[in-house]
Amino acid sequence: xxxxxxxxxxxxxxxxxxxxxxxxxxxxxxxxxxxxxxxxxxxxxxxxxxxxxxxxxxxxxxxxxxxxxxxxxxxxxxxxxxxxxxxxxxxxx
Numbered sequence: 179x180x181x182x183x184x185x186x187x188x189x190x191x192x193x194x195x196x197x198x199x200x201x202x203x204x205x206x207x208x209x210x211x212x213x214x215x216x217x218x219x220x221x222x223x224x225x226x227x228x229x230x231x232x233x234x235x236x237x238x239x240x241x242x243x244x245x246x247x248x249x250x251x252x253x254x255x256x257x258x259x260x261x262x263x264x265x266x267x268x269x270x271x
Contacts, residue, residue: 219242235253235256
């Protein structure tokens with residue numbers, strides 16, 4: 179019990195008081211895209227049950243200008259190259 183109390187005292191000494199921490203700066207907004215699909219965001223919804231085709235993840239692709247959303251089924255072990263291939267198929271072909 180004494181070891182736990184001394185550990186807790188050390189932890190509280192290491193933490194900085196709130197008034198010492200610098201306040202956060204102003205948020206900087208992203209520039210507005212000039213045309214659709216110039217800037218896109220990609221997020222992944224994971225932890226889904228496996229489908230009959232073997233998909234267990236959804237790639238969510240959003241155009242920042244128009245807010246158009248594409249949902250693409252994929253797997254959780256997709257890498258950057260496969261993600262780029264998904265985007266290429268979606269927008270080029």
